Amino acid sequence: MREVVVREVEEKGRAVLALVPPVWRSLPRRPLGTAAGVGLALAAVPRLVPGGTGAAPALLLLRSAAVAFALGLAFLLDDPARNVTAAVPIRRVVRTGLRTALVVPLAALCWTAALLLVPGSVRPPAGGLTVEAATLGVLALTGAVAAVRFAEEPRPGAAVARTSVAGAGLVALLAAPLPERWALFVAADSPGWAVAHQRWAVLLALTLAAGAVLLPEPLRRHRLRVLGHR
Structure with missing residues (x-):
């Protein structure tokens, strides 16, 4: 029994490793790269402006950079071949986790660079601001996960980004008073x-x-797919 379990784990591990190259190739590089470039450019403004900026503008620029990075992550699950990859014997949790694992270290590197681009004299506390950036990024990713779960659109990133911007504006408007x-x-x-x-x-x-909660594939859709293969 133990040997069977070990063999199944090894087979699944090999299947996941075999999925790494195609997943890497299918990543939405353009929106991710654009978001990274915009975010880093915003963070670099305090060094580029003659005389620098004050602490308040630096904080606003870093928050804007965090929004830019988050909007890039809204496109993470865009996959023109989703209807094909949905039929592979690897669950959506694993496929999505693999995409996230490939991109999150790069996102963390970009955020670290953004923080370091701001001069230390006007840089806000990095810990608290990193929590803000992480929350915005996770919100965007959760929106993408929800879009994939409830719709068949292979590229929901643009709609998720628009919804995220609208939602953030509404929250800011309601929170103002x-x-x-x-x-x-x-x-x-x-x-x-x-x-x-x-x-x-x-x-x-x-x-x-x-x-x-939203990440696993709906059981009903999975059952319909299994029945369709019979």
Whole structure:
């Protein structure tokens, strides 16, 4: 029994490794590269402007860079061959996890570079701002996961990006009249910075949980596909 389990694990491992090259080739390089370029260009502004910028503009630029990176991640699950790859014996959880594992290290590298591009004298606290960037990225990825789960569109990235921008604008509009103790976007020198990022951490955890629920393929669709092969 143990040998059978080990053999099955080895076979699945080989199948996943065999999937790495085609998944790498199918990554949406153009939107991901554009988002990375825009984000890094925004982060570089404090060094390019004569005399530099103040702390508040630097914070705004880094937040804008985080939004740019997140919008790029909204395109991560775009795959023109989705109708073909859906029939492979590798579950969607694994295929999506593989795409994410290939791109997230590059996204983390871009974010680190963005932080380092801002001069240390005006750079906001990196920890809190990284939580913001991670939350925005996970929100975009969760939107892409939801689009793949509930629609057959092979390239939902553009719609997810538009929805993300509209949703962020609506949240900002609704949050504007709220007192500062409930704000998410606070100044780096605000006494509420730490508390605000506790709320960001809660939002990140909730978004991760929602993404985990949406990630598996619906059982009904899986059953219909199995019946179709019979």
